[in-house]
Amino acid sequence: MMTMIPILETPLGRLYEADCVTVMKSLETETVDLAFADPPFNLGKEYTSGINDDLSEDRYLDWCQAWLLEMVRVLKPGGSLFLWNLPKWNLPLGSMLREHLTFRHWITVDIKYSLPIPQRLYPSNYSLLYFVKGARPAIFHPDRIPTPCCRHCGGELRDYGGYKSKMNPLGVNLSDVWTDIPPVRHAKYKRRGANALALKLMDRVVSMASDPGSLVLDPFGGSGTTYAAAELTGRRWIGSELDCSAIVERFDRLEDDRSHLKEIHQNKNTLFTETDLARRRKSGKPLPKEYRIPQPTAADCGCSSLDDQSDFFAAG
Numbered sequence: 001m002m003t004m005i006p007i008l009e010t011p012l013g014r015l016y017e018a019d020c021v022t023v024m025k026s027l028e029t030e031t032v033d034l035a036f037a038d039p040p041f042n043l044g045k046e047y048t049s050g051i052n053d054d055l056s057e058d059r060y061l062d063w064c065q066a067w068l069l070e071m072v073r074v075l076k077p078g079g080s081l082f083l084w085n086l087p088k089w090n091l092p093l094g095s096m097l098r099e100h101l102t103f104r105h106w107i108t109v110d111i112k113y114s115l116p117i118p119q120r121l122y123p124s125n126y127s128l129l130y131f132v133k134g135a136r137p138a139i140f141h142p143d144r145i146p147t148p149c150c151r152h153c154g155g156e157l158r159d160y161g162g163y164k165s166k167m168n169p170l171g172v173n174l175s176d177v178w179t180d181i182p183p184v185r186h187a188k189y190k191r192r193g194a195n196a197l198a199l200k201l202m203d204r205v206v207s208m209a210s211d212p213g214s215l216v217l218d219p220f221g222g223s224g225t226t227y228a229a230a231e232l233t234g235r236r237w238i239g240s241e242l243d244c245s246a247i248v249e250r251f252d253r254l255e256d257d258r259s260h261l262k263e264i265h266q267n268k269n270t271l272f273t274e275t276d277l278a279r280r281r282k283s284g285k286p287l288p289k290e291y292r293i294p295q296p297t298a299a300d301c302g303c304s305s306l307d308d309q310s311d312f313f314a315a316g
């Protein structure tokens with residue numbers, strides 16, 4: 001194994017400015033708990049790293065196979081591999097991965113990614129393939145998510161009828177269709193071109209398939225979203241990228257990601273977000289008591305006294 005010098009080292013991670021296959025070849029077999037990849041999609045985009053993103057289909061798939069096999073090799077038994085790509089590419093790549101790993105899920109992530117194309121359906125989903133090495137994952141704790149509510153009044157979009165008391169106060173089960181991943185548009189969080197993934201997406205993947213102290217690998221660093229999610233949640237990480245400038249800059253200002261992640265964490269593993277509860281309060285829509293949501297203290301809800309909340313948590 002050759003020794004490589006990282007361009008960035010943190011208490012938990014190492015980033016190499018080098019080709020991902022070379023970097024992965026320097027890693028020991030079966031040492032990684034979670035491997036995630038978001039490669040270029042071969043759409044003819046310009047990357048600051050100057051890669052050719054316009055290969056023939058066969059060459060693109062051969063290239064993908066070369067780094068995927070390295071990801072498979074370094075994955076521990078029970079480790080998880082996630083592959084983010086267009087459905088067009090994840091179809092053949094998933095079929096190839098099935099020869100080495102166990103298929104768990106094809107997660108559909110609802111994000112519009114281009115303009116409508118004449119004579120075609122409007123492309124509006126990315127594919128996130130989820131495989132494990134061996135029969136089952138060693139680590140699996142999916143987030144629970146809030147129930148969808150009206151952006152204006154905070155009322156539930158789904159009617160749970162008489163089942164409200166059966167709802168888990170920690171939120172609804174995560175499904176394999178994710179409709180709550182925002183495009184990265186906000187100037188504060190947009191690190192570079194259109195390629196950065198949302199921190200919310202990477203936090204979800206990292207917390208589902210790794211624990212603090214686990215080792216996370218992402219061969220295609222881009223703006224470093226995976227590494228930020230790993231670093232801020234106590235995972236060890238290894239990354240590679242041909243042009244690491246955006247990642248180095250991001251880690252210089254990691255406090256921005258820390259505060260963004262705090263917001264993300266406040267809005268998961270809860271049946272109603274604070275924002276939706278505030279909207280309900282404003283629009284006078286009391287939250288039915290059957291939901292078994294723990295009552296906030298006066299300090300939590302900014303009320304001057306606990307009596308002020310009686311309207312908010314109405315009797316059934």
Ligand SMILES: C[S@@+](CC[C@H](N)C(=O)[O-])C[C@H]1O[C@@H](n2cnc3c(N)ncnc32)[C@H](O)[C@@H]1O
Nearest residue numbers: 019020038049196197220222223224225241242
């Ligand atoms: C789609 S972007 C990844 C974006 C990343 N997930 C994020 O959230 O910022 C793909 C990245 O792979 C990098 N890349 C392409 N070929 C590579 C290679 N052979 N080794 C390492 N990185 C490579 C490109 O420079 C590009 O930044």
